Amino acid sequence: MQLTPPPQPALDIVSAAIKASAFVFGSEAAAQYIGPYLVIIVASCVGAYLGTVKDDTKTSMATLVNAAVGTLAAVLVTVSISMVCAKYTPFEAQVWFVPIAGLIGFRYKQIPSDLGRLWGFGTRLLGDWLRLRFRETEK
Amino acid sequence: MMMTPTNGQLLLAIVNCVLCLFVAYSCLMRAKVMRQWSTRWSWQLRYAALFGVSVVGAFAPLTMGEWPGWFHISIEGALLSIIGLGGSWEEDGVPPYAKKHNVKAKA
Numbered sequence: 752m753q754l755t756p757p758p759q760p761a762l763d764i765v766s767a768a769i770k771a772s773a774f775v776f777g778s779e780a781a782a783q784y785i786g787p788y789l790v791i792i793v794a795s796c797v798g799a800y801l802g803t804v805k806d807d808t809k810t811s812m813a814t815l816v817n818a819a820v821g822t823l824a825a826v827l828v829t830v831s832i833s834m835v836c837a838k839y840t841p842f843e844a845q846v847w848f849v850p851i852a853g854l855i856g857f858r859y860k861q862i863p864s865d866l867g868r869l870w871g872f873g874t875r876l877l878g879d880w881l882r883l884r885f886r887e888t889e890k
Numbered sequence: 891m892m893m894t895p896t897n898g899q900l901l902l903a904i905v906n907c908v909l910c911l912f913v914a915y916s917c918l919m920r921a922k923v924m925r926q927w928s929t930r931w932s933w934q935l936r937y938a939a940l941f942g943v944s945v946v947g948a949f950a951p952l953t954m955g956e957w958p959g960w961f962h963i964s965i966e967g968a969l970l971s972i973i974g975l976g977g978s979w980e981e982d983g984v985p986p987y988a989k990k991h992n993v994k995a996k997a
Contacts, residue, residue, distance in 0.1 A: 769900045776903050776951040777895050789952055796914070797942045803921040804934055814922045815915075 787845065788826060791852040795825035798856025821856040829855065899957045903950070906958035909966040910948035916973050917941035923980045924988060933988035940973075 775781060799818040808814045833847030840847075855862070895903070920937050946953045950962075984993070 765901070768904055769897050772900045772904050773895065776900065782952050785952060789949055793942065793945050796945045797938065800918060800921055800938055800941045803918060804924070804926050804938070807925070808922060811919055811922060814918055818918060
């Protein structure tokens, strides 16, 4: 009975890296799944860069962490947000990837306060409209 | 349609990815020092474009469908030596050629 020898584990780090990069760079199927996320990553990185130019982060570690957290947040939430946007607009979801990811990378810290300000603006508009609509007439 | 790459192409792609990410890191360190209030708009735009292109070029086989060669790698090394790897220049502040006119020189 012929026993096939077990395959040797690849301990050479260069060949391991080549195999890993062949999976990332070389396969057509991986490219189809990675492609949209690559667009999101690039857009949020550029947004984080512009945010770095605008704000005043002191240390290089803070700069790196800001860019990384912004990019991670963009990767997590951009697809779902752009699908919701695509449902209520004439544009496809892919159109929304770049602006939404860029915004998230640009000011992911200020987004909660931005939402609060938007809410305040909307309620103010609504209150004004209600006051105009149901205004008590003079006398 | 993507051809199956050789090992040499994959190795060059890895080196290209690392070098491009170093270029992007250096641009980010530039952005940390060369602020909006102190740097000319043209230089902000140049470094933003360099950052974006280097992030795209780090994944050149996926984003642009081309395999990086020795020329890409050597030109990225030259670029790194020009823009200063990792903010080794940043004690000098904003370079005088990139400074806005209303910003005083650093004492």
